[in-house]
Amino acid sequence: MKELSNLMNFRPxxxxxxxxxxxxxxxxxxxxxxxxxxxxxxxxxxxGVDYMEFGYKADKExxxxxKFGKWKFCNDDDIYEIVGDKENGVKVAxxxxxxxxxxxxxxxxxxxxxxxxxxxxxxxxQIPAAVEIIEDAKAKGYExxxxxxxxxxxxxSDIRVALDxxxxxxxxxxxxxxxxxxxxxxxxxxVCSVYEEFATKFNKKLGxxxxxxxxxxxxxxxxxxxxxxxxxxxxxxxxxxGAGNCQMELLLGFLKNPKYREIxxxxxxxxYIVPLRESGVVWxxxxxxxxxxxxxxxxxxxxxxTKEKRxxxxxxxxELTLLD
Amino acid sequence: MKELSNLMNFRPxxxxxxxxxxxxxxxxxxxxxxxxxxxxxxxxxxxGVDYMEFGYKADKExxxxxKFGKWKFCNDDDIYEIVGDKENGVKVAxxxxxxxxxxxxxxxxxxxxxxxxxxxxxxxxQIPAAVEIIEDAKAKGYExxxxxxxxxxxxxSDIRVALDxxxxxxxxxxxxxxxxxxxxxxxxxxVCSVYEEFATKFNKKLGxxxxxxxxxxxxxxxxxxxxxxxxxxxxxxxxxxGAGNCQMELLLGFLKNPKYREIxxxxxxxxYIVPLRESGVVWxxxxxxxxxxxxxxxxxxxxxxTKEKRxxxxxxxxELTLLD
Numbered sequence: 017m018k019e020l021s022n023l024m025n026f027r028p029x030x031x032x033x034x035x036x037x038x039x040x041x042x043x044x045x046x047x048x049x050x051x052x053x054x055x056x057x058x059x060x061x062x063x064g065v066d067y068m069e070f071g072y073k074a075d076k077e078x079x080x081x082x083k084f085g086k087w088k089f090c091n092d093d094d095i096y097e098i099v100g101d102k103e104n105g106v107k108v109a110x111x112x113x114x115x116x117x118x119x120x121x122x123x124x125x126x127x128x129x130x131x132x133x134x135x136x137x138x139x140x141x142q143i144p145a146a147v148e149i150i151e152d153a154k155a156k157g158y159e160x161x162x163x164x165x166x167x168x169x170x171x172x173s174d175i176r177v178a179l180d181x182x183x184x185x186x187x188x189x190x191x192x193x194x195x196x197x198x199x200x201x202x203x204x205x206x207v208c209s210v211y212e213e214f215a216t217k218f219n220k221k222l223g224x225x226x227x228x229x230x231x232x233x234x235x236x237x238x239x240x241x242x243x244x245x246x247x248x249x250x251x252x253x254x255x256x257x258g259a260g261n262c263q264m265e266l267l268l269g270f271l272k273n274p275k276y277r278e279i280x281x282x283x284x285x286x287x288y289i290v291p292l293r294e295s296g297v298v299w300x301x302x303x304x305x306x307x308x309x310x311x312x313x314x315x316x317x318x319x320x321x322t323k324e325k326r327x328x329x330x331x332x333x334x335e336l337t338l339l340d
Numbered sequence: 341m342k343e344l345s346n347l348m349n350f351r352p353x354x355x356x357x358x359x360x361x362x363x364x365x366x367x368x369x370x371x372x373x374x375x376x377x378x379x380x381x382x383x384x385x386x387x388g389v390d391y392m393e394f395g396y397k398a399d400k401e402x403x404x405x406x407k408f409g410k411w412k413f414c415n416d417d418d419i420y421e422i423v424g425d426k427e428n429g430v431k432v433a434x435x436x437x438x439x440x441x442x443x444x445x446x447x448x449x450x451x452x453x454x455x456x457x458x459x460x461x462x463x464x465x466q467i468p469a470a471v472e473i474i475e476d477a478k479a480k481g482y483e484x485x486x487x488x489x490x491x492x493x494x495x496x497s498d499i500r501v502a503l504d505x506x507x508x509x510x511x512x513x514x515x516x517x518x519x520x521x522x523x524x525x526x527x528x529x530x531v532c533s534v535y536e537e538f539a540t541k542f543n544k545k546l547g548x549x550x551x552x553x554x555x556x557x558x559x560x561x562x563x564x565x566x567x568x569x570x571x572x573x574x575x576x577x578x579x580x581x582g583a584g585n586c587q588m589e590l591l592l593g594f595l596k597n598p599k600y601r602e603i604x605x606x607x608x609x610x611x612y613i614v615p616l617r618e619s620g621v622v623w624x625x626x627x628x629x630x631x632x633x634x635x636x637x638x639x640x641x642x643x644x645x646t647k648e649k650r651x652x653x654x655x656x657x658x659e660l661t662l663l664d
Contacts, residue, residue: 023527200594201525201559202566203347230590231552235525235559242526265627266554269634270524278634282627283654290651303589303606310593310602327614330607 026272029246031066034264035225037087038069038111039249039256043299044292046071046085052288053087053098056252061104063268063280067133069109069249070095075118089122095130102130109133111163112149114142119149126157133159136187140170143178147185154186161189161223161247167207168198168312175210183218189247190220194236197229197259197309201239208243215244223247226262228254229309231301233262238270252281253289255297258315258322259305298322303329307336350596353570355390358588359549361411362393362435363573363580367623368616370395370409376612377411377422380576385428387592387604391457393433393573394419399442413446419454426454433457435487436473438466443473450481457483460511464494467502471509478510485513485547485571491531492522492636499534507542513571514544518560521553521583521633525563532567539568547571550586552578553633555625557586562594576605577613579621582639582646583629622646627653631660 036056037048053070060068071087079088086094090110099108108131112119123134134153138146146162153160162182167175182190192207199207208222215222224240224247226233237248250267254260265285268278304318307329313336321332360380361372377394384392395411403412410418414434423432432455436443447458458477462470470486477484486506491499506514516531523531532546539546548564548571550557561572574591578584589609592602628642631653637660645656 023524200347200562202562228555230593231555231558231587234555238524238526263555265630269554269630279654279657282631282657285627286651286653303609306589306593307606327610329610330603333603333606 024272027241027246028273029221030241030271030273031247032064032267032271032276033067033069033109033223033247033249034060034065034251035069035249035261036251036255036264038071039261040251040299041071041085041087042257043255044085044297045083046087048085048087050098052292055284055288057098057106058104059252059280059284060106063264063277064273064275065106065264067107067109069111069135070098072111072113073117073119073122074113075116075122077118078116092124092129092131099130107132109135111135111137112153114138114145114149117149119152123153123156123158131158133161135161135163135191137163137165137193139165140167140174140178143181147181150182150185150187159189160187161191162187163191163193163223163225165193166195166314167192168194168196172207172210175207176214179211179214183214183220188221189223190215191223191225191247192240192245193225194227196312196314197227197233197305198312199226199236200230200232201235204236204239205243208240208245212244221246223249225249227256227309228259228261228301229305229315233260234266234270237262237267253285253293255289255292255299258299258319259301259309260299304332307333311336348596351565351570352597353545354565354595354597355571356388356588356591356595356600357391357393357433357547357571357573358384358389358575359393359573359585360575360579360588362395363585364575364623365395365409365411366581367579368409368621369407370411372409372411374422376616379608379612381422381430382428383576383604383608384430387588387601388597388599389430389588391431391433393435393459394422395434397434397436397441397443397446399440399446401442402440416448416453416455423454431456433459435459435461436477438462438469438473441473443476447477447480447482455482457485459485459487459515461487461489461517463489464491464498464502467505471505474506474509474511483513484511485515486511487515487517487547487549489517490519490638491516492518492520496531496534499531500538503535503538507538507544512545513547514539515547515549515571516564516569517549518551520636520638521551521557521629522636523550523560524554524556525559528560528563529567532564532569536568545570547573549573551580551633552583552585552625553629553639557584558590558594561586561591577609577617579613579616579623582623582643583625583633584623628656631657635660
């Protein structure tokens with residue numbers, strides 16, 4: 017049985033990463049109130065969360081700054097305004113999307129920045145472009161992760177090549193990203209074992225970012241814990257694109273390190289996530305997301321179905337399977 | 341790795357049991373319309389579902405027939421009216437709750453009844469009373485299962501004694517029931533291995549009935565599949581007490597036997613489950629159920645919290661942990 021069998025103890029290497037603003041921002045175009053962000057940061061401090069991802073470092077020449085909230089761009093000054101001198105110990109992360117960020121300009125040396133961790137997101141066919149950002153960020157002094165998206169669509173042989181390249185890069189952490197919510201714990205375990213092989217060889221840490229299309233985001237995350245994955249993404253109330261992510265409240269309840277305090281997540285959800293939902297922001301498990309997850313497809317069609325307020329689920333499934 | 345690793349194939353011994361009326365009835369006092377029940381039965385036929393549980397055989401001297409819909413009592417005639425001569429091949433199940441049914445009178449010989457499977461539900465301290473019903477039902481010609489509830493609260497040594505007694509009884513199937521939604525896949529796997537030991541010794545089949553307090557009902561069900569459990573309970577839309585059950589739509593999507601057709605579940609949910617929710621019937625994952633699951637408690641306090649329409653989650657968690 018897996019290490020996890022010893023459910024009473026904990027592994028001190030575990031790191032919880034709050035991705036609420038970044039993945040949640042994809043459903044409200046990053047228009048969070050300052051109060052929301054400030055309280056989220058405080059909550060993470062009290063809850064023992066290790067990292068808070070503030071959003072993307074998106075290229076302002078590619079994206080209209082008037083059409084998105086500020087966390088799409090994560091100016092250092094905007095982060096400083098929330099975190100001050102970071103007394104609560106929560107480290108700051110941002111995401112740099114391959115092909116969608118001007119990293120040489122927009123990511124300043126770590127000594128001048130509130131950011132601790134740069135998370136480089138890429139598809140498996142963009143690895144060299146990811147390495148370019150990884151090297152730049154590392155040279156500037158950051159902790160760096162490489163987050164390989166849409167992993168369920170990749171051939172295992174391609175994953176191995178990708179891991180070999182990233183293994184040789186200065187990245188600290190390599191992420192499994194189940195963008196489509198298509199993995200079952202058992203299939204995820206097999207990819208984990210491939211990742212483990214390269215993590216051992218190149219002395220890297222591993223991370224997991226799950227989506228909840230089949231109500232398996234939490235289950236897959238704890239499966240990954242048992243497989244030796246240390247960096248665990250979660251969001252409050254599961255807020256995130258489409259079916260959303262692993263719920264922070266479930267993850268904190270599960271982790272046995274006494275530094276994690278799930279009651280803080282309940283407080284935050286009660287005061288900030290429930291009202292956000294009531295204001296009309298929509299995410300979470302629903303049949304259309306189950307379907308794209310089951311079919312191992314990008315959720316964009318399901319997101320469109322949701323936006324159009326369609327409820328003809330069976331018809332949608334026919335569309336998906338005919339297009340398949 | 342587990343048998344499940346071969347995700348492309350299937351085990352023909354798998355049986356899917358629709359528990360929508362029985363567990364779902366606990367949230368609407370069994371007041372389903374005849375149309376709902378009729379369409380559910382048809383759906384199960386088209387979807388390839390093996391058994392449909394109609395409800396309880398509750399003792400009419402203990403429960404007021406005017407306060408519940410008819411599926412609390414499952415008169416044979418009421419079942420006949422729905423299933424006719426059972427041309428669609430779906431077998432009929434009912435639940436007999438230890439201490440709450442008049443089984444000698446209310447369960448007639450199988451030759452006079454539409455019922456195929458009698459599911460005997462008991463707590464671990466009620467095993468001899470369960471065996472009495474098991475023997476009675478078996479003598480009357482039924483398939484019989486014994487469903488041990490609240491398993492997460494039992495000592496492993498007590499479970500072993502219970503399984504030894506049930507193993508010697510004529511029951512065909514022994515169920516693991518995670519009444520509190522407290523198991524993680526890893527902890528469930530350990531109980532499964534104990535069950536497996538007795539199933540092998542006494543030539544019994546195993547079953548799983550999961551609750552979704554920690555969004556693990558589906559994950560735990562597929563974990564059990566990988567551990568050799570064949571009888572799988574699910575409900576459409578996860579309808580069931582508190583946080584509800586393993587979603588039929590997820591399970592049918594997962595199972596690879598081509599007889600299972602998930603699109604039929606989408607149709608039924610669209611036409612009958614969505615309107616039921618919109619009419620005000622409440623079930624499903626919410627923080628209060630997460631909390632009782634996490635604390636391995638009966639969900640009754642969380643159900644009361646829901647009924648009172650409270651939303652002070654953090655306060656409720658304090659109440660639970662102070663009472664703990």
